[in-house]
Amino acid sequence: MISLSSRNWYRFTLLLIGFLIGSFVIKYFISIEKETLFSRGRFVGILETTIPKEKETLFKLYDGVETFVMFIGYPRSSHSLLAAILDAHPEIIIPNEYDVIEHWEKYRSSRLTEKNMQKYVLFDDLHQHSMKQAMFGIRAGNNTSLTTGYHYNIPGLWQGGYQRRIKVIGDKKGDKTALDLTSSMRVLEEINQVAQVPMKFIHVTRNPFDNISTMMLLATESRDTVREEGVKINKSTELERAIKNYFQMAASNQRVRERYGDAVIDIPGHETVIRPKETLQRLCDHLGVTCSEDYFEKCSRILYGAPSVARDKVVWTEEQKARVTKMTKNYTFLKDYSFDEYPN
Ligand SMILES: *[C@@H]1O[C@H](CO)[C@@H](O)[C@H](O)[C@H]1NC(C)=O
Numbered sequence: 001m002i003s004l005s006s007r008n009w010y011r012f013t014l015l016l017i018g019f020l021i022g023s024f025v026i027k028y029f030i031s032i033e034k035e036t037l038f039s040r041g042r043f044v045g046i047l048e049t050t051i052p053k054e055k056e057t058l059f060k061l062y063d064g065v066e067t068f069v070m071f072i073g074y075p076r077s078s079h080s081l082l083a084a085i086l087d088a089h090p091e092i093i094i095p096n097e098y099d100v101i102e103h104w105e106k107y108r109s110s111r112l113t114e115k116n117m118q119k120y121v122l123f124d125d126l127h128q129h130s131m132k133q134a135m136f137g138i139r140a141g142n143n144t145s146l147t148t149g150y151h152y153n154i155p156g157l158w159q160g161g162y163q164r165r166i167k168v169i170g171d172k173k174g175d176k177t178a179l180d181l182t183s184s185m186r187v188l189e190e191i192n193q194v195a196q197v198p199m200k201f202i203h204v205t206r207n208p209f210d211n212i213s214t215m216m217l218l219a220t221e222s223r224d225t226v227r228e229e230g231v232k233i234n235k236s237t238e239l240e241r242a243i244k245n246y247f248q249m250a251a252s253n254q255r256v257r258e259r260y261g262d263a264v265i266d267i268p269g270h271e272t273v274i275r276p277k278e279t280l281q282r283l284c285d286h287l288g289v290t291c292s293e294d295y296f297e298k299c300s301r302i303l304y305g306a307p308s309v310a311r312d313k314v315v316w317t318e319e320q321k322a323r324v325t326k327m328t329k330n331y332t333f334l335k336d337y338s339f340d341e342y343p344n
Pocket residue numbers: 134135136140141142
């Protein structure tokens with residue numbers, strides 16, 4: 001009797017495993033198919049390949065979205081980290097690097113506008129990207145190709161997916177964002193119209209002296225040179241250029257804030273490491289979602305390390321320091337930083 005029932009269990013388990021493998025394989029082929037459709041340049045996302053009932057579910061899912069979020073400004077690793085953390089929230093979808101602005105032509109096509117499908121296809125694209133990155137990209141648990149020293153995988157949360165509903169969806173774009181914004185504030189308005197929900201912005205700031213110094217070091221390809229203790233780069237013309245570029249971008253961030261007011265939140269980059277919980281709480285409040293202790297606890301594990309102090313690796317004249325200090329006073333999000341104090 002006992003042996004019989006344990007054999008039944010054995011069979012049942014085998015069956016279950018078979019079923020799981022089967023559905024995984026089917027899912028895999030569906031995703032391959034989707035991939036092919038994508039790469040042929042036809043924007044046929046999941047919305048146009050799924051059966052009507054599932055489609056209905058997706059429409060409902062995307063109609064439940066309450067906020068569209070974007071990042072402005074750029075310090076890289078902080079943005080990637082914050083985006084990875086927000087994507088791990090049970091109600092938030094933010095792919096690492098879709099770049100809505102870069103892809104915007106697609107959502108202007110008459111094919112989508114006629115059918116009133118822009119919003120659904122946009123949200124679906126972001127959702128698909130988030131899923132892909134959680135499986136195969138920098139947020140994958142098995143990704144070993146990362147050289148930045150940061151991990152973007154948060155086990156036990158919702159990267160690439162959601163629990164019951166998607167309340168917030170958005171994009172974390174690449175370095176070009178602020179430059180793009182300069183020329184295309186109009187695109188933001190269009191995105192807002194398509195998304196049909198309020199827009200929110202996340203602006204991660206960093207000590208301008210470090211930021212400008214890093215830009216100069218990148219431009220002169222000196223980042224490896226300065227790894228050596230005590231080495232400083234003395235290139236005044238290059239530093240001037242970096243100062244000029246930096247304030248152009250600051251001005252474009254300023255314009256977003258003038259237009260969108262309280263919808264922009266400033267997150268000083270170093271705060272994410274020094275006070276992870278408080279910083280995440282501010283972000284959750286800003287985006288209108290509740291965040292559990294479990295979420296804070298799991299996310300805090302990937303927030304560590306101190307941002308580098310690049311300003312010490314570059315020769316600044318007193319005049320340059322004074323001028324930049326004066327210029328920062330024009331921007332609320334920069335005015336508290338100084339050359340001599342830690343916050344970076
Ligand atoms: C990484 O893990 C995902 C599942 O989390 C899997 O689909 C993928 O094939 C894995 N990639 C490698 C290279 O092992």
